[in-house]
Structures are given as C-alpha cells and as structure tokens.
Amino acid sequence: MGEIEERSERGTGESPERMMPYHRALPAEPKSKLYLGCLNKPQLILISVAAGLVPLIIIITVAAVLATKSDSSTALPSFSTGGDMLDFLVQSGDISSPDGLMATWYHRANSKEEMNKALTSDAMILEADITLEGYGTANENPIPIMAHPPDIYSDNTLDQWMDAVLASRKGMKLDFKTLRSVGLSLDLLSQKSKNSSRGINRPVWVNADILLGPNAPAFLPTVNGT
Structure with missing residues (x-):
C-alpha cells in the first residue's frame, strides 16, 4: 500500500497538458444598410x-x-427723340453699321400680348398704332390707345406702352391712325420726356397717313391739309 500511495503522490510522471491562452470571440460587425x-x-x-x-x-x-x-437699359446711349435711329442701333450694339437692311421690326405690337411678344423677341424696333378710345362713337375718350382700325378699344394705352418699351432696349415707331390722337399723344410724349426718371432716351419715329391711297378703307376720313 505504501508504494501505491507514493506513486499516487508522485503522479504518473507524464507532463501536464499545456494551457492554451483564452481568446474571447468578438461579435461580427453588422453589415451597412444599403439604400436604393x-x-x-x-x-x-x-x-x-x-x-x-x-x-x-x-x-x-x-x-x-x-x-x-x-440693368442693360441703363447702359443705352442717350439719344434725343429726334436722333437717328440707325446711329442709335449701332451705338447700342444691335447692328454693326448704319444699314437699314440690318434693322428688324415687329409690326402691330398693340395689345399687351403682342407687345410682350415683341419685347421678348429679337426685333430691334417696335411699331404700334395709335387711335383714341371709342373713336368715332358716343363713348369716345381723349385717351390714346394702341389699336389698328377698325379696332377702337384696346387693353393697352399709349402711356402703358411707352413705359414698357422704355424699360427695354427697343426702338419705337408710332403710327397715328386718327388725327385727333396726334396732339394728345405728343403731349404725353413731352410729359414723359420731362417728368420720367428715365426720360425718353432714344429716337422715336412717328408716322401718319395723311393722304388716301387707292386701297384706303372707306371708314378713314379725309384730312384737310389747310
């Protein structure tokens, strides 16, 4: 028994198992959420x-x-109303030389719709017609409006038309269709030239049919030149 106990105390003589280091497993990183x-x-x-x-x-x-x-309108060259239209277009950069064939027009820019189309177009000069509101009727008023005969009413007055065109770089041509509208219109132009903060800083062409041609409509009255 003594030998058996001695062997038990000494052990079997075999080396003990090597202890491996303990590593704690880290949790796996979650996958990034994908959008779209x-x-x-x-x-x-x-x-x-x-x-x-x-x-x-x-x-x-x-x-x-x-x-x-x-702000481009403020950079326009300052011209008198009686100045040369072609020189004005040259100095404003619209044409390269004073050649009338280079100038472009927009005719009958009378109503606000047509006027706005003309102002946003490439046309350099706006042509419009002037008559009196209710011309030749009992409702005639001394207000110049933008209309071509036989129209005698319009949503656009000469006053409004001038303000809109003067805010642009366009030239102006006014075609008088009634004799009674001439004096009232010229008074308005003179007033705007003096009182407006901008003034009329460009040439204004005026035109009037004073003689009846062979194809003149019957509703146009004759004009007594004397």
Missing part, C-alpha cells in the same frame, strides 16, 4: 447634398443673368 440597393448612408447623404446644390446654383445664375438684363 447600392448606396450606404454616407454616399446617400453626399448625393442628396449635391442634388440640393445644383438647383441652388442654377437659381443664382438665372437671377444674375436677369439682373444684368434688367
């Missing part, structure tokens, strides 16, 4: 910011261009 099937969150934020900046840049650019155009 292919974008992670930082990429989505970057694209969203870029998409918001593009319209903002476009708005700022358009506003700058419009502001430049709105």
